[in-house]
Amino acid sequence: MDVPDILRTDRVAAVVRAATVPDPRRVADTLAAGGVRLVEFTFTIPGVCEVLTAAGGGAAVIGAGTVLTAVDAHAAIDAGAQFVVTPAVIPAVAAACHERGVPVLLGAYTPGEVLEAHRLGSAAVKLFPASTGGPGHLKNMRGPFPQIEFVPSGGISVANAAAFLEAGAIAVFAGSDLISPAMVEGEQYDLIARNAKAFTAAVARN
Numbered sequence: 001m002d003v004p005d006i007l008r009t010d011r012v013a014a015v016v017r018a019a020t021v022p023d024p025r026r027v028a029d030t031l032a033a034g035g036v037r038l039v040e041f042t043f044t045i046p047g048v049c050e051v052l053t054a055a056g057g058g059a060a061v062i063g064a065g066t067v068l069t070a071v072d073a074h075a076a077i078d079a080g081a082q083f084v085v086t087p088a089v090i091p092a093v094a095a096a097c098h099e100r101g102v103p104v105l106l107g108a109y110t111p112g113e114v115l116e117a118h119r120l121g122s123a124a125v126k127l128f129p130a131s132t133g134g135p136g137h138l139k140n141m142r143g144p145f146p147q148i149e150f151v152p153s154g155g156i157s158v159a160n161a162a163a164f165l166e167a168g169a170i171a172v173f174a175g176s177d178l179i180s181p182a183m184v185e186g187e188q189y190d191l192i193a194r195n196a197k198a199f200t201a202a203v204a205r206n
Contacts, residue, residue, distance in 0.1 A: 003083045004123050006038055006061060007151060009169035011203040012161065013038035014196075015065060015153065015175040018045060018184035024055035030189045031179065034196025040065040040085055041175065043072055049079035056080040056206045070096040072170075073098055077102050078099035087112050087128055087174075094120040105151060109133075114145055124149040124170060131155025135167035142168040158195075158202045174199055 007013060010094045014036050021027060040077070041051050042065040055062045063083035064076035073084050073096040086096050087107040097104035098121055106117035107128040117125045127138055130152030138150055152164045153173035161172045178195050182188070 002003075002123075003038065003061065003105075004149065004170070008073070010035060010037055010200070011165060012036055012178075012199045013040060013042045013063075013151070013171060013206075014174050014175045014178055015042065016045070016179055016184060017042050018181040019057060021045060021051045021054075021184055022187055024051045025058055026187075026189060027179070027184060027192065028055040028060035028062060029058040030192045031196050034193050034204045035200035036174075036178070036196045038063060040083075040084070042066040043068070043076075049075050051074060051196050052079040052081050056082075067093055073104075074099055083123070085126060087126075089120065091120055094122065097112075107153070111141070111144065114141060114148060118145070118148050124151045126150075126173065127169070129153045129154030130156065130164065130172075131160075135160070135163040136167060138164060138169060139167040150173055158198050161199065161202050172203070 014031050039060045040063040059080050064081040066083040067073050067084050070092040073093045077100045083103045085105045089106050098159035105126045106122040107126040108117040114160045127150045149170045151171050152169050156172045156174045157177040164172050
């Protein structure tokens with residue numbers, strides 16, 4: 001399946017931020033085993049390209065997040081990133097990803113940004129920061145843009161994930177409530193596994 005298909009199926013993806021990632025492959029495989037197959041490692045991680053390469057080859061689909069430039073997009077893809085995520089509408093990143101045949105999820109918040117991200121070929125539009133407007137903001141966006149698929153990110157928790165899906169998201173991107181920097185740096189794989197299962201249960205279709 002392609003990235004949007006996995007998002008529609010799993011309904012949750014992971015955003016990994018940490019000062020260090022001792023075992024990227026184990027982080028990714030632990031999340032995938034818990035039902036969270038899309039794993040985004042952000043460019044705020046020191047040496048993220050090495051992390052991306054080390055994380056690949058397992059059950060997870062590995063992506064690069066917080067990508068701000070075309071140079072970083074190419075570097076991430078060279079390192080093995082299978083999808084790219086941005087925090088804003090960045091045409092140069094979109095162009096680089098299309099050139100390489102890798103799906104990009106552009107960040108947007110306002111109607112104008114959402115429309116621009118869609119026109120630039122975003123595989124789905126990352127509504128960011130999701131917690132600012134909550135599920136109501138997403139529901140309002142779905143009115144004029146029923147043809148656009150949204151994936152909220154920023155402030156997503158087990159408690160509110162289902163509400164965003166009910167408001168029209170195809171999936172959510174979960175960060176620290178799913179996998180915190182302390183869990184990654186402390187190699188707390190049992191806790192990561194439990195959190196992944198909790199999130200997949202929270203977003204499961206009734």
